[in-house]
Amino acid sequence: MNIIVNGEDLEAREGQTILQVARENGVFIPALCFHEKVGVAGRCRACLVEVEGMKGLQTSCSVPVKNGMTVRTRTPVVLEAQKLVIDLLLSTGTHDCLSCEKNGGCELQNAAYYLGIERPSISLPALAPSLDGTSAFVSVDRNKCIQCGRCVRGCQNSVVNNVLDFGYRGQHTGIIFDDDAPMGTSTCVQCGECVQMCPVGALTEKKALGKARRWETRVVRTTCPYCGVGCQLDVHVKGEDVVRVTGTEDGSPNRGSLCVKGRFGYDFMYSEDRLTTPLIRENGELRKASWDEALDLVAAKFKKIIAESGPDAIGGVSCARSTNEDSYSMQKLFRAVLKTNNIDHCART
């Protein structure tokens, strides 16, 4: 089917909402509480649009498309309504973009930019800081929270860890962990789903703090090095350093979700303890050696043993954590070069 958005024919599928069709076609509508994974909430009311034949403005995240539907996203009435929502959110929080980790990746900031809001029009007294840095990997700034509920839905419906919820009422409504415990002592398992869901800088990765601005990093998609689920990760890299890891949003099998190891367990490659040269043991002590020296020694020793005792006197175990190409090469070395099938790995653990 087709719908008409701002005078243009856009292709749409049954079951999609106006917002989904707009996004698929590169039409920007500010929308903060909707996320593909956790669905429609209809909380923020930033995504208002005009739909011909419907009374008043509609939240585009919740209206299913119908063939021939005519939608307008940039009329003065629409933009004014959107502005009101975004302006109020900016006014009631502490959105200090200069130092915020989310600067450049913030959906509230993007909405303000799109709507031409330079600074919030209402000026309220500064809020007292409300930081929770008690957990190992996540930092929480409640003054930046816009109560979109994406983190809550992520924690409850996506990773189903049931830690986050909304607490309190009215203007005091805010996110809480368990019965309003500090994140670090709550039952949170630090999977970081809530961080990935957060459209603003309210939930951020501690390890990324001060490491890079968003536009300084490149994203490299790869596969998690830990368990056999094989989650797809986006590694955000500055130069040679990992700044943060996020789950690949549309990647199989994990659809953007990760666990604590995949999301935060990435420093080991940079450890001072890394082996950086070949080592040879001499008189009980290890000493540095060149590649040629070390490899020549291994080859000579293997040759001698093969000559004396046959190839089956050599055995090898490959690594279940390294790549297919590496394990393939090792078994090829054993079979094609050393001529033994004594090659195995911890296949059973």
Place this chain on the structure above:
Amino acid sequence: MTNSFGEYARAKLLFCIGTNMTEAHPVASYYAKQAVKKGATLIVVDPRRHALADYATIFAQIKVGSDVAFLNGLMRVLIEEELYDKKYVAECCENFDALKAKVLETPLEKAAQISGVGVEMLERIARTMAANRPGMAIYTLGITEHTCGKNNVMSVANLQMLLGNVGKECGGVNPMRGQNNVQGACDVGALPNVFPGYQPVAVPANREKFEKGWGVTGLPDKPGMMMPDMMDGLASKKIRAFYIYGENLANTEPNITHVEKSLAAAEFIVCQDIFQTETTKFAHVILPAAAWGEDEGTFSSSERRVSLVRKFKTPPGEARPSWWIFKELAKRFGQEWPSCSGKELWDNEVSVLAPAFGGIKYDRIQGDGLQWPCPNVEHPGTGFLHRDGKFTRGKGLFAALDWTPPAEVPDAEYPLVLSTGRRLYHYHTRTQTGRSGLNQMLPEEFADISPADAKEHGIADGEMIILKSRRGQVKIRAKVNERIPRGLVWTSFHFREGNANWLTNNAFDPETKTAEYKACAVKIEKVG
């Protein structure tokens, strides 16, 4: 896995036995929990009432090592009450009569007594599974790490075939692999009996094919030794040189004292790794390898999905990609290997020599990976195996199996069962997680014991205790945990101090040579 992770979220029924997926495969557990939220039936069978049990429709607290008896009990109910899929069994399976005769040999009361799961519970689980088909059977090392591991696996397959659940979407037999690339290491032939793509070395045509592919002659025809046998071979001098790539055997293998004795007896050990470990202490030569993120390649996940692993940093110092190291060694034996990158190795060698991966090429997996079998470049990959009950071998073969107890069971001297595994915040011996800030989440290991045993021994939560088996002892903090039944102690092998493998039994499944990490006999003593 015959099926895929994504199917968990859509399944009607999930039967999870011997898998603590909330900790060991967290993202898989998200899907299982999502299914429950949508109304799926979740059956959890485990000696520990672990976190997934909190979401379960039915939880059965099975005794360690009683799986075959338990599963035979379920099948007895299905057969006696004629609840099994008769059409499927008749059309797609064989050897049903032998299975039937076997499971009818043992009265349900006996199965209940062995497994600790009551007769009514056995009936309830069997009936629930029959009423909610297809269902997915999911397991992990709780099934395999036993001296009867292979029989456990075949029993799960028996059950799923009996229910007609194999070869269907949201069904199947689904072992989740522990490490990121155990599946892949098997796929590409790091096994003593098969070439890449599970092509047996004993078959002359396979050897001929690989001789041609590799440009060599005289590939060995006799299957090689499995790891535990190689380790024993070190002590007996049958194995004179041992090449250990990326494994910390001194911490991960059962009975550390025995393992270290074997390693110390070796004439020549080469270790290729990214760090010094307890194992490299025994090395004569250590070769520095590139780590994850320092080279391109692929991993194969549990769902048979081959996904790209990309490079984003250079290896430190002289560290080199492992394939380069193997290639350099081959050169010293006069062989020039052609491939010079992960892409060339996969595209020009692995996927050419192994038909199951024939259609998987790097340019096809730039986004999502592909699931094998994927025989040609037009093939979309295979989400679930044995479609319509058509098994690779033709028909699904039922195995008539007897239950056997673990190699070591509690007695008067060692009255408790020790079972071991992984925890959420660490991976194996912490060479990686221990250097990534995860110690903050779990700085030291502890032993989970039941409130009843704690009381009996006068042990308070958090108190240091001595855990002793016939093979060794460790000092470790006790955690009194109501999720643990009386008579069971549970701990991990993440830390050198208090490592469970000082205690575990180096007894193995006779065929698969999987060690019995999940069961041995121990006793608790107070410190001092």
